[in-house]
Amino acid sequence: MRVVALSGGVGGAKLAYGLNQVLASDSLSIIANTGDDFIHHGLPVSPDIDTLIYTLAGLNDSDRGWGLAGETWAFMEAMGSLGGDTWFNLGDRDLAMHVLRREALDGGQPLSVFTDRIRNALQISARIFPMSDTRVSTLVETVEEGLLPFQRYFVHLKAEPQVKGFYFDGADAAKPCPGLIDAIHEAQKIVICPSNPFISIDPILGVPGIRQALVKSAAKVVAVSPIVGGEAIKGPTAKMFRELGVTPSPDAVAQKYSDFLDVMIVDQVDAGNHKLMNSFGVQTEVAQTVMRTADDKLALAELALRF
Amino acid sequence: MRVVALSGGVGGAKLAYGLNQVLASDSLSIIANTGDDFIHHGLPVSPDIDTLIYTLAGLNDSDRGWGLAGETWAFMEAMGSLGGDTWFNLGDRDLAMHVLRREALDGGQPLSVFTDRIRNALQISARIFPMSDTRVSTLVETVEEGLLPFQRYFVHLKAEPQVKGFYFDGADAAKPCPGLIDAIHEAQKIVICPSNPFISIDPILGVPGIRQALVKSAAKVVAVSPIVGGEAIKGPTAKMFRELGVTPSPDAVAQKYSDFLDVMIVDQVDAGNHKLMNSFGVQTEVAQTVMRTADDKLALAELALRF
Numbered sequence: 001m002r003v004v005a006l007s008g009g010v011g012g013a014k015l016a017y018g019l020n021q022v023l024a025s026d027s028l029s030i031i032a033n034t035g036d037d038f039i040h041h042g043l044p045v046s047p048d049i050d051t052l053i054y055t056l057a058g059l060n061d062s063d064r065g066w067g068l069a070g071e072t073w074a075f076m077e078a079m080g081s082l083g084g085d086t087w088f089n090l091g092d093r094d095l096a097m098h099v100l101r102r103e104a105l106d107g108g109q110p111l112s113v114f115t116d117r118i119r120n121a122l123q124i125s126a127r128i129f130p131m132s133d134t135r136v137s138t139l140v141e142t143v144e145e146g147l148l149p150f151q152r153y154f155v156h157l158k159a160e161p162q163v164k165g166f167y168f169d170g171a172d173a174a175k176p177c178p179g180l181i182d183a184i185h186e187a188q189k190i191v192i193c194p195s196n197p198f199i200s201i202d203p204i205l206g207v208p209g210i211r212q213a214l215v216k217s218a219a220k221v222v223a224v225s226p227i228v229g230g231e232a233i234k235g236p237t238a239k240m241f242r243e244l245g246v247t248p249s250p251d252a253v254a255q256k257y258s259d260f261l262d263v264m265i266v267d268q269v270d271a272g273n274h275k276l277m278n279s280f281g282v283q284t285e286v287a288q289t290v291m292r293t294a295d296d297k298l299a300l301a302e303l304a305l306r307f
Numbered sequence: 308m309r310v311v312a313l314s315g316g317v318g319g320a321k322l323a324y325g326l327n328q329v330l331a332s333d334s335l336s337i338i339a340n341t342g343d344d345f346i347h348h349g350l351p352v353s354p355d356i357d358t359l360i361y362t363l364a365g366l367n368d369s370d371r372g373w374g375l376a377g378e379t380w381a382f383m384e385a386m387g388s389l390g391g392d393t394w395f396n397l398g399d400r401d402l403a404m405h406v407l408r409r410e411a412l413d414g415g416q417p418l419s420v421f422t423d424r425i426r427n428a429l430q431i432s433a434r435i436f437p438m439s440d441t442r443v444s445t446l447v448e449t450v451e452e453g454l455l456p457f458q459r460y461f462v463h464l465k466a467e468p469q470v471k472g473f474y475f476d477g478a479d480a481a482k483p484c485p486g487l488i489d490a491i492h493e494a495q496k497i498v499i500c501p502s503n504p505f506i507s508i509d510p511i512l513g514v515p516g517i518r519q520a521l522v523k524s525a526a527k528v529v530a531v532s533p534i535v536g537g538e539a540i541k542g543p544t545a546k547m548f549r550e551l552g553v554t555p556s557p558d559a560v561a562q563k564y565s566d567f568l569d570v571m572i573v574d575q576v577d578a579g580n581h582k583l584m585n586s587f588g589v590q591t592e593v594a595q596t597v598m599r600t601a602d603d604k605l606a607l608a609e610l611a612l613r614f
Binding site: 041042043068071072074075076077078079081082083084091092093094095096097099100102103106117118121122 | 348349350375378379381382383384385386388389390391398399400401402403404406407409410413424425428429
């Protein structure tokens, strides 16, 4: 069975981990958001790709919720003492990824080739596709501060400004990375991970060709709602819905994916709360969607693949 | 009193530390060798500048003899697990320097301006001049392996190949960095630190204008011999002399500097062993030149400034 998953960072990576565990080798392809990618201290950081890699390799820090387990911060300390910027944390181990990526990109290696090299080095069986080898940058339009680069909004300003909209700079000219569209065409199942629809899934869908391939696909498209009981497990998803004048709910998420979505898995606390979805023909499935343990991830992955 | 010191890495930095301690603020300018500089994993590494900075800031690891005290190696471990090269050690703290330098150079800041910014951040009173803002690369001609980039010879091959000669690629077109020649002209004392003449001092002297400024200077030029009892305290200096057919001695060092040298400080074990020096008019002074403690460094610095 060939499966494609679309994912952002932490929340999506949990389900991607489950999918990678329950599927046979080489059957999973993950399309990763690169709209958060940015250059920090001259190093190209790809937060969502890295979270996926670390999570799938079992190297992630599940307590802190991001980065590597056992990470140390000597570099950041030294950076501070030399007068450098310290608003974005780069761990000592994590730095190896960014330094190697810089070297690879400078040498003309596309991001997708570099990402594949790393997932092979870490023996991750799933293929991880950056949504594009071309730069697409998520910009957040805010009430207080106008248009902000994503990491300035998200990390520096802690996602506090009120959002008015999102722009994916470079998306018009971007191309899906090589093999990505074929993977969608060949997929028997497509899973939209419980990632933020605005800043994790929409950037992927904004790369010309990807949304169209999902719409055209004969495979079942199954999403897991990132909204549970009106809130997000992590991050500003619910806050963003509210700031845009929409009540956060699985219905609101499903509506964003209505042109290609077949099934929405909603949490038990949202059972019965999905009228809109039914009205536009999206099937619902109720399950425990909050993934605390490895077993939770595997069980949810198995459920998502059942349709 | 204005003092200029020429220095390479570890051995030279010890005396530079002493000079910086005994001199009043703003009176010391150190001219650092940059012939060892190289790009590793895309990061510009300046070993001698960094050793000087760490030593003068009191951050160096005096037991290991190079790098930062309390350094950790998580980056290197991760680099290995991602399949990257690990033949050159970059510590977690040390990385901050190289990452910031890359960012500065990419932004068009000359190496000398970046170096000055860092020494200010670390409150080092001595000015540290890279010998040039232009790239000059030391190449080592060897019997076994032909012409080798410096770090390949020095770190990768552990200085084992037999040397035939040295080339300073880019030296012809290089310019001393801004302020360096003025510092020599204004100096009342010039100190040649006990660094390797071939690969630490000669690259500096190879930048057009620097040797000429030393020859022209009215200041006393005092060197400390890096050869003690026919051997070097650290590194391949004695081995290089022998491979070039010269018996390693303070005399052999003095001969290399004979056009500008006034005084050579030799170690007690070499007392009486400096006939050649006397023959071409270099005054000798016998002292304890092996610097084990901070007091040793200060005492030798005071002696060097006495002439």
